[in-house]
Amino acid sequence: MQNILQVLVAGLAIGFIYxxxxxxxxxxxxxxxxxxxxHEAFIVLGAYLFGGTFVMLLPxxxxxxxxxxxxxxxxxxxxxxxxxxxxLRNMTFATYAMFxxxxxxxxxxxxxxxxxxxxxxxxxxxxxGSVHIGSVVIARANVxxxxxAVAVVxxxxxxxxxxxxxxxxxxxxxxxxxxxxxxxxxxxxxxxTVALSSMIxxxxxxxxxxxxxxxxxxxxxxxxKGFCAGVVGGFGSYPGAxxxxxxxxxxxxxxxLFFPAVYKDVVAFAVMILFLLVRPGGIVQARKS
Amino acid sequence: MAKQKKPLFLSVAALLALLFLPxxxxxxxxxxxxxxxxxxxxxxxxxxxxxxxxxxxxxxAGIWALGAYTYGIFTTDLGWNGWIAMIILILLGIAxxxxxxxxxxxxxxxxxxxxxxxxxxxxxxxxxNITWLTGGVIGLNYIPKxxxxxxxxxxxxxxxxxxxxxxxxxxxxAHKIVxxxxxxxFKSIRDNAEASEACGIKVSTLKIQAFTxxxxxxxxAGGLYAGMVVYINPTTFTIPQAQNYIAMLMIxxxxxxxxxxxxxxLVTVLPELLRSLGDYYWLVFCSLCLTMAVLVxxxxxxxxxKALAPVSGLWGRRSKA
Numbered sequence: 001m002q003n004i005l006q007v008l009v010a011g012l013a014i015g016f017i018y019x020x021x022x023x024x025x026x027x028x029x030x031x032x033x034x035x036x037x038x039h040e041a042f043i044v045l046g047a048y049l050f051g052g053t054f055v056m057l058l059p060x061x062x063x064x065x066x067x068x069x070x071x072x073x074x075x076x077x078x079x080x081x082x083x084x085x086x087x088l089r090n091m092t093f094a095t096y097a098m099f100x101x102x103x104x105x106x107x108x109x110x111x112x113x114x115x116x117x118x119x120x121x122x123x124x125x126x127x128x129g130s131v132h133i134g135s136v137v138i139a140r141a142n143v144x145x146x147x148x149a150v151a152v153v154x155x156x157x158x159x160x161x162x163x164x165x166x167x168x169x170x171x172x173x174x175x176x177x178x179x180x181x182x183x184x185x186x187x188x189x190x191x192x193t194v195a196l197s198s199m200i201x202x203x204x205x206x207x208x209x210x211x212x213x214x215x216x217x218x219x220x221x222x223x224x225k226g227f228c229a230g231v232v233g234g235f236g237s238y239p240g241a242x243x244x245x246x247x248x249x250x251x252x253x254x255x256x257l258f259f260p261a262v263y264k265d266v267v268a269f270a271v272m273i274l275f276l277l278v279r280p281g282g283i284v285q286a287r288k289s
Numbered sequence: 290m291a292k293q294k295k296p297l298f299l300s301v302a303a304l305l306a307l308l309f310l311p312x313x314x315x316x317x318x319x320x321x322x323x324x325x326x327x328x329x330x331x332x333x334x335x336x337x338x339x340x341x342x343x344x345x346x347x348x349x350a351g352i353w354a355l356g357a358y359t360y361g362i363f364t365t366d367l368g369w370n371g372w373i374a375m376i377i378l379i380l381l382g383i384a385x386x387x388x389x390x391x392x393x394x395x396x397x398x399x400x401x402x403x404x405x406x407x408x409x410x411x412x413x414x415x416x417x418n419i420t421w422l423t424g425g426v427i428g429l430n431y432i433p434k435x436x437x438x439x440x441x442x443x444x445x446x447x448x449x450x451x452x453x454x455x456x457x458x459x460x461x462x463a464h465k466i467v468x469x470x471x472x473x474x475f476k477s478i479r480d481n482a483e484a485s486e487a488c489g490i491k492v493s494t495l496k497i498q499a500f501t502x503x504x505x506x507x508x509x510a511g512g513l514y515a516g517m518v519v520y521i522n523p524t525t526f527t528i529p530q531a532q533n534y535i536a537m538l539m540i541x542x543x544x545x546x547x548x549x550x551x552x553x554x555l556v557t558v559l560p561e562l563l564r565s566l567g568d569y570y571w572l573v574f575c576s577l578c579l580t581m582a583v584l585v586x587x588x589x590x591x592x593x594x595k596a597l598a599p600v601s602g603l604w605g606r607r608s609k610a
Contacts, residue, residue, distance in 0.1 A: 084579075091586055093343060093479070094345070094399070095345045096582065098399070099536070100579060100582040102532050103536070103578045103579040107579055110572040111572065114572065224410070228407070235400075262417075265410070266411055269410055269411050270411070273404055276392065276395075276396060277392060280396065
């Protein structure tokens, strides 16, 4: 019984991480039509900014460090959007844009390596330890991940429904020409979207620091499985991203109970390929790209 | 238009340079050149599916791994002759190509790239974990080269000639296909699949054929690679390596055989040349790639062709679009 609860909580936690990753690239995809292959580098950048810079500079690992990281990542997102995403989204063939974002990912990883060094490190005492619920021991990191992820998802939905910028983003996602006719500055809106997406990447980066330690390759499998999660749930839809992420996270952890743990990574890809062949719209049957 | 003869001395000079290369260069450059020949073969195959047909294929590393490991297992564990292993690789290439081709019929663009990534990662994870067959992370060692009945290859220097032979054959076949009706049918799918279907081109059959060609090239290159490096392990066949091949394709020139060769040469050789920049060489190289992706997405070869157009009479190019 204790085992099952731990597995469920761990699955839910990592599932929410995948959901957040799926949400952030859905944001960029809905706004620009680009698939952001560089999100892995964004996540790692967020983690390095948090663990490498702000935690060192500021006296304690407080909310202030997190907020500084978010602000820095938002600025970074605007910069990338202005210089790279805007020219890329007008390319003739989709393969060109995909290639551009792949190269962006490599450049970012190299810059991170040159700025902070290649040696992995851990952020001391951040979300370590465990929580006791009755007789069950659960990692504190997992609990925080679930709470923060739910908060982010709810906040995003409120942002889309209540604020002017959020509504403008939904308009841009539906039809850029109509949005421009309504007086929405499409390029500026896309910059804001990418900034928001970068902030979510930073949150993901900070959340997985206790799980994977801060290193250059910490987000590789997470980012790929985030793609799988989005596709399984329904590519391009936010509820789909959440559902897909949780499903893959749970399946992964439950799978450990049945076959050797080394094959854990295969689960996400196998499930995704299955869904692509059988039900390409995903769980929520979203409109295909 | 009448085909003008290329000046004879240029061809002879190029031929002599290629033939006498091992005698003039040291072991390091020889290894780089050998690796370049293998990359050329793989990129020529990738060109059929991503360059001509426009379907993003990131599974090259997985197919290449399958080719290398199959060759390695058949020649070391089973002790079969290298040439028989190559025939098995041809069959493997056709099988893998058809099985990867079917998902591509229902999926496009991003979904297909994800599926190929998934395929490549599953192959890599299986290779890493099925230890009794593939040696796991320890890898396969003492893989014999493809020996001729009368001559046993002794190292990189003479293996170069076998690689050169295979590369030349691959280039000629690719050139013939790209400039034929088959090649133009591939190109039409990239430009507008519905229009080609309306003109009577069977898009689904062609997509599977393109994937099969790409797999054939990658598997055979895998077998040659295994023999060349003698020791293989799963860490070589990763997604970043597949992205390298896409880079070679995009930078050199999508769709044309000289473009592919140019791209493979640039991406294989440029990092080595940039090593003088020390710690920053990879960053400079990737920034160059990104700049070219944004400014010159079609690749460098079309630019070079346009730039050389005024002097094309000297080279004697055939007049074609």
